[in-house]
Amino acid sequence: MTLVPQGGSADALPTVTILLFNGAQLIDFAGPWEVFGTAGLLVHTVAEKAEPLTAVFGAKIIPDYTFENSPRTHLLLIPGGGVFQEAIKNPALIHWIQTKATEAKVVMSVCTGAFLLQAAGLLEGHTVTTTYGMIDDLSGPKTKVVYDRRFVESGNLITTAGLSSGIDGALYAVSRLLGSGIAQSVALEMEYNWDPTGNYARAALADRFLPDGLAYAKPRIKGAQAKMISTAGDRDQWETKIVVSHPETVSEVLELMRARIKANTATGGMFKPVSHIHGPPQVSVAGGGKLTWKFTDDDSQQWSGECTVEPYEQRVDRLLVTIRVARAK
Template sequence: MSHFSKSGPAPTRRTLLRTTAAGAALTTVGLAGSTAAHATSPVRPGPRIGILLYDGFSVLDATGPAEVLSRLPGAEVTMVAQRRGPVRTDTGDLRVMAERSIADVDRFDVLLVPGAGARGTTSTIANRSLLEWIRKVHRHTRWTTSVCTGSLVLAAAGLLEGRKATTYWASAPYLESVYGVTYVPERYVRSGKIITAAGVSAGLDMALQLSALMAGDTTAQALQLALEYDPQPPFDSGNAAEAEPWLKELALQLLAQSQV
């Protein structure tokens, strides 16, 4: 970011653009020099990452980790769904494009299953073709991951049997009682090659940990800085274990009212 003196004239849009362009030009020169110096170095392909979309998924569950993982060196992130095309999120306000269908691909290095509202989660855990595809892909992944209630989908596919996992706080009793999974109230939980993340924003934490596992701590730390992920929320109310019952009830009401 450019620095402007408080005592000097206020920057105009033109000077802002000129300064930004100059910085970009310097960066480009630096990159060009680096590329030339390493032109003979072999390029190693990065991980192939598939993110499963389904009707009613929560947008940050998928796009938060995608923002992190797509910047891993050589990484290729693909949004995939039962059918190619736009997939509606839980609020109905957004649609994210699925580039591939499950019929097109059955191999990924990393599989990520996002969570959803009640409608999306319920329909997906009952979708036999999606569950079979998840099982098929899981057989060849280096890492199989989920965010929020995506862990319920993994459990429905039979992948969490006898494991510890996390999920959205309100779904923890269901995960334990229906699937016999040991719930751990952490931001993310690793069990073998499966990593589950807690609700929504926890997908960012999980993606950074996954980046460290695949590319090393230094790269993951650089990615965190590149994305300026330095959470400092205005309220200390994001931990369900410390929240008052009335606040939990209001949180669930707001979610339900926002979903279609």
């Protein structure tokens, strides 16, 4: 890696500073790093100490600089991951972010990295986003959150949704620094389908209205043992199929699903829970191993749901549960 001269120069390539810490999410910094490197930007990493760090999944990485000697930067990248384990509790790290943010033309967070910017007091007066399920935790009297964007630009801040969204945010940052043509060229070289005006956003998908862990693509229903068969859809409709081994009868599973659907409020946020359904869903037993329900989301949109329970043809001791939700037309 070509390291950045401490003094820099007026005609030097834009520099990118990537903050690293134990528990950092690999794709949060590696994805944007690939973008910035492909664009020809000078990329360097910084951590509190010049020691090997352990990112998620056991990946080891050695920073180029420390907080004490980090060069000036054009773009400051703050990844997410295990920010609540150590990073957000580290006053030196938060102070360094505050200091570097004053010199950077662009400050960008990926996923839960936004919470480090929040701790540094950098989100007030801005519109922001973060990873699915935690967006509500960023909201405040002077901070507006959005759910339907992979990245959001607000002033000199770019905040992105989770994980791979950092690639989109990084490409947008390149377009700001070097022009849209360069960003398009980088995306093609990376064989990445970049659509800066696209409407895909994880937090806007219709499975957010499914009960329990189904809202996070996990076969987790309180009181049940299940395995995921399929889960797919878009912003307007979703279908999930799970195979249940416990409870063991159609009537028991129907009653369990009725209770879990009725209790579901589509709550977002880990620290500041916010319900995205107005009132409890109206659940009806339709007969023939079927439930139906209706609900209204927090945008006053009407939705309907259907849950069917039937024998699973591949295992006589299992039941197939299909859950569907759809926005009213």
